[in-house]
Amino acid sequence: MFDASTYRDRRAALIKALGLRGERSGLVVLVGNGESPMNYTDNAYPFHQDSSFRYFFGHSKPGLAAAMDLGSGESVLYGDDLSMDDIVWTGPEPTMAELAEAAGCAFRHRSSLATDSREAPAILFLPPYRDETRRELARLLGVSIEAVDGKVSLPLIRAAIELREIKDALEVAEIEVAVATTVAMHRAALILTRPGMRESDIAARVTEIALADGGGLSFPVIATTKGATLHNHRHDRSLAAGSLFLLDAGAESLKGYAGDLTTTFPVGRRFDEKQRAIYEIVLAMGQAAIPAIGPGKPFMAAHDAAAKAAVTGLSSLGLMRGDPDEAVAKGAHALFFPHGLGHMLGLDVHDMENYGEDWVGYDGAGRSKEFGRKSLRLAKALKAGMVHTVEPGLYFIPELIAAWKSEGRFAEHIAFEKIEAWMGVGGVRNEEDWLVTPSGARRLGPSFDKSTAAIEAARSSGGIHG
Numbered sequence: 001m002f003d004a005s006t007y008r009d010r011r012a013a014l015i016k017a018l019g020l021r022g023e024r025s026g027l028v029v030l031v032g033n034g035e036s037p038m039n040y041t042d043n044a045y046p047f048h049q050d051s052s053f054r055y056f057f058g059h060s061k062p063g064l065a066a067a068m069d070l071g072s073g074e075s076v077l078y079g080d081d082l083s084m085d086d087i088v089w090t091g092p093e094p095t096m097a098e099l100a101e102a103a104g105c106a107f108r109h110r111s112s113l114a115t116d117s118r119e120a121p122a123i124l125f126l127p128p129y130r131d132e133t134r135r136e137l138a139r140l141l142g143v144s145i146e147a148v149d150g151k152v153s154l155p156l157i158r159a160a161i162e163l164r165e166i167k168d169a170l171e172v173a174e175i176e177v178a179v180a181t182t183v184a185m186h187r188a189a190l191i192l193t194r195p196g197m198r199e200s201d202i203a204a205r206v207t208e209i210a211l212a213d214g215g216g217l218s219f220p221v222i223a224t225t226k227g228a229t230l231h232n233h234r235h236d237r238s239l240a241a242g243s244l245f246l247l248d249a250g251a252e253s254l255k256g257y258a259g260d261l262t263t264t265f266p267v268g269r270r271f272d273e274k275q276r277a278i279y280e281i282v283l284a285m286g287q288a289a290i291p292a293i294g295p296g297k298p299f300m301a302a303h304d305a306a307a308k309a310a311v312t313g314l315s316s317l318g319l320m321r322g323d324p325d326e327a328v329a330k331g332a333h334a335l336f337f338p339h340g341l342g343h344m345l346g347l348d349v350h351d352m353e354n355y356g357e358d359w360v361g362y363d364g365a366g367r368s369k370e371f372g373r374k375s376l377r378l379a380k381a382l383k384a385g386m387v388h389t390v391e392p393g394l395y396f397i398p399e400l401i402a403a404w405k406s407e408g409r410f411a412e413h414i415a416f417e418k419i420e421a422w423m424g425v426g427g428v429r430n431e432e433d434w435l436v437t438p439s440g441a442r443r444l445g446p447s448f449d450k451s452t453a454a455i456e457a458a459r460s461s462g463g464i465h466g
Helices: 004-020 051-057 084-090 096-103 112-119 131-141 145-151 154-164 169-192 199-212 273-292 299-316 324-330 398-407 416-425 452-461
Strands: 027-031 037-040 065-069 075-078 106-108 222-224 244-249 261-266 387-390 393-395 427-429 432-437 440-443
Touching: 004 027, 004 051, 004 065, 004 096, 004 154, 027 051, 027 112, 027 131, 051 065, 051 154, 065 112, 075 096, 075 112, 096 106, 106 112, 112 131, 131 145, 169 199, 169 244, 169 261, 169 387, 169 432, 169 452, 199 222, 199 244, 244 427, 261 273, 261 427, 261 452, 273 299, 273 387, 273 393, 273 416, 273 427, 273 452, 299 324, 299 387, 398 416
Parallel strands: 075 106
Antiparallel strands: 027 065, 065 075, 222 244, 244 261, 387 432, 393 427, 432 440
16 A cells, blocks of 8 residues: 555545536445355455456455445445454454544444435546446445446546546556566566466466566456458467467556567567568558657557558558558558557556446547447547556457458458458467556556567577577
């Protein structure tokens, strides 16, 4: 946790922001996450605290809830001390008085939340994403479970985004810690990977590094030789020389902040000619996006800059044709680049995603329905202090290519007759984490050279054959 003053200041800022939106009475209720049993109560999945709860009250401990009184400004942490039966199994834990002191607030028994909620003139809450949270909110509100989502507070969503989207120096330092561990994970994979291994061997090694640094993974590892599947969580294939390996993995710091990087590299020592050509276009896409990042600049412009670089590069290989601006405006590039350029990063790897991407990434502005562009999680004007990813990629997705070819979609821009020779490349993605600064943007974490030469040098340094 940070110092108690950090959480007091955050809560005061939220109450002030809500007051400016006309919300001056009632309780802001945050229900922390509980344990999620695998097959019975005491055998649970690894615990992960709700990020809103952690942002405003700090604690990563199951079974807690909290409230902020908009009228009095009082904040309360709700929970119960361990019984002796609990202590026999868990050992001693901080008392509720100690937890409340660390968060800079008062405390009451967990059951008191129901009483306090009944007496409040209004209850404001954020969108729930767990059924148990939805059920508790239904009890507090006295409504059906089905009615809960319709009572989410939009002023609270917008006020929370306004605070959380700007990272202070403490948060940036934590993200740097997470990114440093993440870089170590990816460097280890570069050296370790050999033909004949399994994807699970690499997934296990990067998970080990994340766990050893104390915070664990920030999301389930993508470690795959099938990079054309954007979120491929299978790890059951063998690695063969001549193929590409895509690692999308990140670490979480002890205070809960996330890193998120993607590296694509040959299973053998070197890229083949086609792999190298596509890989270098992906790097060029990222380089084209960076000048478009800075305060006041819409992230959509960075996405479009990357897309135009993709069209230019693919045209040089004979895979696309025509004016890049026109091709991107029509959406023809999305055959090869079907996702967005990046997303917010913080306590969540897709920061605040449960608040709704239309608010987090668009400030409620209209969102494109166009294939590819609709998957852009962040499009709005950037502000100094925002942290986001930049993750361009190019993919040869057999089913998508076959569908577009049969329809003749964007045939004026796509050379379908030449794509077959490139299908073996699969998918290539490169991802980095960036902080928006007052004058532009700064890449977070230690230096990690992703140039073709550096990747091949790293692959050769481990005595890899093939």
